[in-house]
Amino acid sequence: MLESEISIQERLYPDSTCFGCGRANPDGLQLRSYARPEGVIASFQPGPAHSNGMGSMNGGIIATLLDCHSGAVVLLDAAGDADSLTDLWVTAGLEIRYRLPTFLDMPVELHAEITEKSESSILVKATLRYDGKVRVQAESRWAPIPKR
Amino acid sequence: MLESEISIQERLYPDSTCFGCGRANPDGLQLRSYARPEGVIASFQPGPAHSNGMGSMNGGIIATLLDCHSGAVVLLDAAGDADSLTDLWVTAGLEIRYRLPTFLDMPVELHAEITEKSESSILVKATLRYDGKVRVQAESRWAPIPKR
Numbered sequence: 185m186l187e188s189e190i191s192i193q194e195r196l197y198p199d200s201t202c203f204g205c206g207r208a209n210p211d212g213l214q215l216r217s218y219a220r221p222e223g224v225i226a227s228f229q230p231g232p233a234h235s236n237g238m239g240s241m242n243g244g245i246i247a248t249l250l251d252c253h254s255g256a257v258v259l260l261d262a263a264g265d266a267d268s269l270t271d272l273w274v275t276a277g278l279e280i281r282y283r284l285p286t287f288l289d290m291p292v293e294l295h296a297e298i299t300e301k302s303e304s305s306i307l308v309k310a311t312l313r314y315d316g317k318v319r320v321q322a323e324s325r326w327a328p329i330p331k332r
Numbered sequence: 333m334l335e336s337e338i339s340i341q342e343r344l345y346p347d348s349t350c351f352g353c354g355r356a357n358p359d360g361l362q363l364r365s366y367a368r369p370e371g372v373i374a375s376f377q378p379g380p381a382h383s384n385g386m387g388s389m390n391g392g393i394i395a396t397l398l399d400c401h402s403g404a405v406v407l408l409d410a411a412g413d414a415d416s417l418t419d420l421w422v423t424a425g426l427e428i429r430y431r432l433p434t435f436l437d438m439p440v441e442l443h444a445e446i447t448e449k450s451e452s453s454i455l456v457k458a459t460l461r462y463d464g465k466v467r468v469q470a471e472s473r474w475a476p477i478p479k480r
Contacts, residue, residue: 201383202385203383236422244399274430
């Protein structure tokens with residue numbers, strides 16, 4: 185993606201303080217996700233703080249990226265053509281399979297897409313690739329926050 | 333626990349730079365876990381950086397805490413009576429159920445214990461409580477890192 189392209193997060197929730205993807209959280213990961221014909225994609229360069237202490241990426245940081253990236257897919261779908269959100273959804277369940285280690289020297293590539301959808305539940309499948317290989321797979325279930 | 337009590341992390345991997353529980357990661361969560369007769373426990377006070385942007389705790393930070401806390405259980409078991417580690421284990425799978433929101437104003441309490449164990453796999457169940465209620469449940473599967 186071009187550095188100047190506006191991410192899903194910047195378009196729909198630019199003031200968010202979310203640890204994983206909030207533009208307004210200076211201490212967070214500031215993930216930026218982009219819609220493409222084949223699904224939603226993102227790239228993230230981990231830093232030394234994101235280690236697991238054994239030379240590869242911390243599993244919780246990976247979970248954060250996959251969770252927030254999947255959230256971008258869900259909220260993009262909820263927004264439709266609008267430039268702001270009226271319906272909010274949260275993670276109800278997250279299943280992660282760590283297949284291979286992910287090292288810290290290159291960006292990781294994320295992909296996610298909706299696989300099932302009803303009024304009360306959305307399922308998202310996501311992957312994390314490093315050096316061309318799928319290293320981690322995630323499936324998440326999302327639930328709407330009841331309107332006040 | 334007393335502030336002066338030595339945690340599992342301080343005893344077994346005091347120089348770790350892990351994002352979730354490394355004592356040597358100044359930008360990490362620095363989780364400290366303690367062995368008790370009823371399982372391994374920890375307490376963690378989230379900061380404003382750990383928000384999900386909607387007033388409660390980020391799901392990825394919760395995943396990080398549950399993963400690292402479960403890791404402390406596995407590595408404590410692997411160490412036995414030793415004060416250092418010869419066998420390392422990593423997360424192979426992590427399933428999280430987010431049942432209720434967790435807010436940021438009070439510490440959360442973690443509990444974890446081994447539920448199944450073989451030479452090639454360890455299963456750990458963990459919970460996160462906030463304000464006396466179990467808010468999040470996790471089950472993780474751990475695999476040994478082959479010795480070089």
